[in-house]
Amino acid sequence: MTAHGGDRLCEAIDRAGSPACVGLDPVLDRLPGAVRGADAPGSLEAFCMGVLDAVHGAVGVVKPQSACFERYGSAGVAVLERVCARAKELGFFVILDAKRGDIGVTAEHYAAFAFDAMGADAVTVNPYMGFDTIEPFRRDGRAVFALVRTSNAGSDAVQSAPAGAGTVAEAVARGVASAGESSMGARAWSDLGAVVAATKPADAARMRELMPKQIFLVPGFGAQGGTVETVRELFTDGAGAVVNASRSVLYPEGVGADWAGGIASAAEAFAEQVGVAARG
């Protein structure tokens, strides 16, 4: 793996024809009856393997939610390993949503978790402990997405707090933009990206202004309220963002026995919508 992490993500998007990402957030009591059994981690594994096959072709990026697997301890983490490995075999760009953050050598351990143990292409990180704590996660060929502006209503209590001339999120955005300058790809995007929610459209243009070289990982499409209209502002000339949907793709309404077919259709519709948003 010698290419730049940002370039590799752009290529995965190009191959799929849409900057859409499907989040793998498996929750036992929402799984189709056909895969839901007494063995919870096994049920998650059967579901996720089916999802990977179902969305393959429609999207080029998947985002496993580490928490959904970790809740089952080592057995769940073993499933996450196999799901990530299968996603890589199928050619997906894998963003491990782990939101880790710690100092120095501890951050190096978390990077090893994401990139060596799980084999992910990218990982989400939390910047609260400082921009230096992001650096141990950065590696040639991989990408990192720092939390900047998140989709939950309560995030305003910290991220919208006034800080200097703007908000805390704006101060963090400036720090991420500055740190990201150290590794720019051929596509002119940094390998240090940012998580910027689709549910706060008023912030979107400001975030792009402050982080012109960050690829945005955009959660909140579909079930969390993000729409074509709210994500449109996050793209620059059709690029620079990857939009995630989880629940609206994983658990489409009105699907019977052919759950995988329902997910495939939902992924295709989602990828098409995001493609429209990207083209402005």
Next chain:
Amino acid sequence: MTAHGGDRLCEAIDRAGSPACVGLDPVLDRLPGAVRGADAPGSLEAFCMGVLDAVHGAVGVVKPQSACFERYGSAGVAVLERVCARAKELGFFVILDAKRGDIGVTAEHYAAFAFDAMGADAVTVNPYMGFDTIEPFRRDGRAVFALVRTSNAGSDAVQSAPAGAGTVAEAVARGVASAGESSMGARAWSDLGAVVAATKPADAARMRELMPKQIFLVPGFGAQGGTVETVRELFTDGAGAVVNASRSVLYPEGVGADWAGGIASAAEAFAEQVGVAARG
């Protein structure tokens, strides 16, 4: 487990006679030769089990660093499970240092990781996504420590940024103090505590002023520069803080074959120093 998480921590400190906590941050290439082998997770397990026996009696609280185990994937997480279980058997209060943080149901998954899968008594969390994201971690009988002021030099870039009339860390401290009011124990401490570093003495009095009811989890003693002088300010009438040391206890200098004896002696000296600091 029906008692209050803050009360249970106070009782563990009382039993040991010192508010000292030993951090379990095992790193393969620093382990004693007697336990270091080709099987990295197995080496970590042998070391941590030895450390638990060695520090038992001197301290009542241990803090496994999740990252050190996670770096080995599911095999490492399986070791973490067994180390936490053994620590509970020995009567330690177990603080899982995982620094997790996410929204709503995802935070619930992480709480299940810490409390159900690992069986910890407390967990560290990251407040960047808002104070509402801390709530899913709170449970009867358990405790939560939110990152407020951390020990790394680079943390100033975010935590010392001006926010309103103070800094970002001060704004977070106010939010943690407010959220913590919902569950006060018989000892008059909340079950929502705060991580406040020992390496920033200038901040210590201010943090205590803003968070009078938070038990402080204080990293940075020993190898990171914290001393009796720098932690003294964090106590209120000899209580309200638990001070962690990792490297200075796990890897004492000048120890030969009797590595467990060296760790036991280092833990005793550390517990004595922290006791002196607590008494003012």
